[in-house]
Amino acid sequence: MATIKAFKLASLESISDILGETNTGLTGTQISKYLAECNIYDPQLNSTKRKRLYDALALKQNNDKCANNILNFLKHVMCPSRHIQNQEWFFTTRNQLNIALAFKGLELTESGDFKQTYHVKTFSEAEERAQNLRKTLLDRKIHHDVLTFCKAELLVDNYFHAVFEATKSIAEKIRIKTNLTSDGGILVDEAFSYKGKIPYLALNNLTTESHESEQKGFMNLLKGVFGTFRNTTAHAPKITWEINELDALDILSMISLIHRKLDKTVEAKKIYEGYL
Known part of the structure; x- marks a missing residue:
């Protein structure tokens, strides 16, 4: 994969808010599991799920100086075969993530891959x-x-x-x-x-x-x-x-x-x- 320019911190925050949402987001156990599987260090500086995710993703992106591993993490979390028993969550979460990704000109597809799409600025x-x-x-x-x-x-x-x-x-x-x-x-x-x-x-x-x-x-x-x-x-x-x-x-x-x-x-x- 070509080097992907780093996300703005505001976009990372939106992504973390979606995946770490209190009632509908990933569980704390899932966050630990997926971060470990993607070799992303979890500093566990904050107790809330969304802040914990943001800390881990922001630190990884800052160390990498690019967003490649952020996208790999999203692909890993949103792998369709992982959500066969909870397809409604997959579609809803995917739609929400695509709103944040649109500001980077990216779309997470039904297959769990990324494609270039219409780029919005505001x-x-x-x-x-x-x-x-x-x-x-x-x-x-x-x-x-x-x-x-x-x-x-x-x-x-x-x-x-x-x-x-x-x-x-x-x-x-x-x-x-x-x-x-x-x-x-x-x-x-x-x-x-x-x-x-x-x-x-x-x-x-x-x-x-x-x-x-x-x-x-x-x-x-x-x-x-x-x-x-x-x-x-x-x-x-x-x-x-x-x-x-x-x-x-x-x-x-x-x-x-x-x-x-x-x-x-x-x-x-x-x-x-x-x-x-």
């Missing part, structure tokens, strides 16, 4: 994109639950992060309305399918063939969205797709439609019991 670039996106979506009268994801920090790297997070909000709304705990296509089947049982949620009273077709069509739409932008399997995740502003607008508009439909769903049990 958050103002992302802020401008976020404002433009939000204004256009407001003109389209987009659902308020979607507007939450038009944030500068999600657009530093590319528009995919806004789409990815907005898609996650669909599953979260379904879980809130049903108290189910699954995800993706399984969640859709559990919430809306009525093969031999009353579904949790219904778009209508399910009394006609047309009503049943609408219910099935909505299920297929949800599965298509999850399969394309929310795929948590190890085989074909689409996290690396490049999405431009026009793509983002169209996809977020579709997610807005889904949110409006979900807001109008009713408990199917009440339909069958004659309450609706």
Whole structure:
């Protein structure tokens, strides 16, 4: 690997904050293990995980006068085969790291390697994109639950992060309305399918063939969205797709439609019991 110019200390701090986050970051045991496996000395000057990581990485980079071993450490930690049982953590953490890496013109790919990407210099670039996106979506009268994801920090790297997070909000709304705990296509089947049982949620009273077709069509739409932008399997995740502003607008508009439909769903049990 060619010599990689050292990270700014602010970027190292952001990386350490992500990996050492109290609730969702690496455990203290994992930090010790990964630092040792990467031959990075752990001075253990601080008790908090994020400060401990920062001390170790900053000291290593200062001694090396380059960032090569910092990137090797990130590759080691984010090796996909290490997170087969916790893919959600991998995707979420990867997205967060890529925001910090974008300031260096780098992206951590789905395979755990690095590639050159669009280089940003300031958050103002992302802020401008976020404002433009939000204004256009407001003109389209987009659902308020979607507007939450038009944030500068999600657009530093590319528009995919806004789409990815907005898609996650669909599953979260379904879980809130049903108290189910699954995800993706399984969640859709559990919430809306009525093969031999009353579904949790219904778009209508399910009394006609047309009503049943609408219910099935909505299920297929949800599965298509999850399969394309929310795929948590190890085989074909689409996290690396490049999405431009026009793509983002169209996809977020579709997610807005889904949110409006979900807001109008009713408990199917009440339909069958004659309450609706």
